[in-house]
Amino acid sequence: xxxxxxxxxxxxxSPIWQIEYAGLDALLLRFAETPSHLxxxxxxxxxxxxxxxxxxxxxxxxxASLLIEFDLLQTQAETLLQALRPAxxxxxxxxxxxxxQGSLLEIPVSYxxxxxxxxxxxxxxSVTDVIEYHSQTTYLxxxxxxxxxxxxxxxxxxxxxxxxxxxxxxxxxxxxxxxADRQTAIYPQTSPGGWHLIGHxxxxxxxxxxxxxxxxQPGDQVxxxxxxxxxxxxxxxxxxxxxxxxxxxxxxxxxxxx
Numbered sequence: 624x625x626x627x628x629x630x631x632x633x634x635x636x637s638p639i640w641q642i643e644y645a646g647l648d649a650l651l652l653r654f655a656e657t658p659s660h661l662x663x664x665x666x667x668x669x670x671x672x673x674x675x676x677x678x679x680x681x682x683x684x685x686x687a688s689l690l691i692e693f694d695l696l697q698t699q700a701e702t703l704l705q706a707l708r709p710a711x712x713x714x715x716x717x718x719x720x721x722x723x724q725g726s727l728l729e730i731p732v733s734y735x736x737x738x739x740x741x742x743x744x745x746x747x748x749s750v751t752d753v754i755e756y757h758s759q760t761t762y763l764x765x766x767x768x769x770x771x772x773x774x775x776x777x778x779x780x781x782x783x784x785x786x787x788x789x790x791x792x793x794x795x796x797x798x799x800x801x802x803a804d805r806q807t808a809i810y811p812q813t814s815p816g817g818w819h820l821i822g823h824x825x826x827x828x829x830x831x832x833x834x835x836x837x838x839x840q841p842g843d844q845v846x847x848x849x850x851x852x853x854x855x856x857x858x859x860x861x862x863x864x865x866x867x868x869x870x871x872x873x874x875x876x877x878x879x880x881x
Contacts, residue, residue, distance in 0.1 A: 667842030725842035731858030736820035772811035772829025791817030
C-alpha cells in the first residue's frame, strides 16, 4: 500500500498521523499512537469535518484510524488529499477543550447474564461488586464493527478484566451485555460471540428502518443503569423520549427505495 504523505506531528500534543491510499476511492488515516479517549475525540472531530465535503460518501472511524470513502465521479484521491490535509492538521492541533463531546446515553440493563456468577468468581469479587464496578463507569464508543450496530465500549474497570471465552458460543441472544479484556458491548443481533455475558437490555441497538440505523456512534458516551427486569420497558421508553432523533424512522419513500 502506498503512503502519499509522510508522518505528520504538528505539536507535542498532536497525534502522529499519515494518510494512505486504500483503493481507488478511499483514503486511510493512520495514527501512530495508542488508542485513548483523547485520540478518539480527535478522530471523531476529523470524521465530522470530512463528512462536510460533498465528494465524501462515508467515513469509518476506528481505535487508531479513519477510513474516508469518496465518489470518484466528483474527485480524485490526490485532489481530495490536498483539500483535506490542511484542515485535518488544524483538527489535530485543536486544544482539547474545543473538541466536541458525543452524547451521553444511559442504557437500562438487567444484570442477569448467564456468565455473571462466573465472572464474579473469576475476578475474586461478589456479583454485587461486578454490577457496581460495571455500571458506575462511563464508557466511550471507540468504534463500530464485527456486526451492524456493534459498538466497542471502553474501558472496563481493571478489576473486571478477563480474556475472551476459550470456546465462543455459536449463538448469543440479541441485547446481551458482555465484556472481554477492557471492553464491553451489547450484541445488536443474535450472533456467535466469545465475550462473557453479564446482562441484557431490550434497547434495540440496530434498526435498518431508522434514519441512523446504529443507536450508538463513535464518540458517544454510555452508562449502564442497573434495573429489575420489570422496570426495563419503561426505562426504554424514557430513553426514546430523551433522544427521539436517535430512534426516528426513515420516511416511507426512503424505506421503499432501500
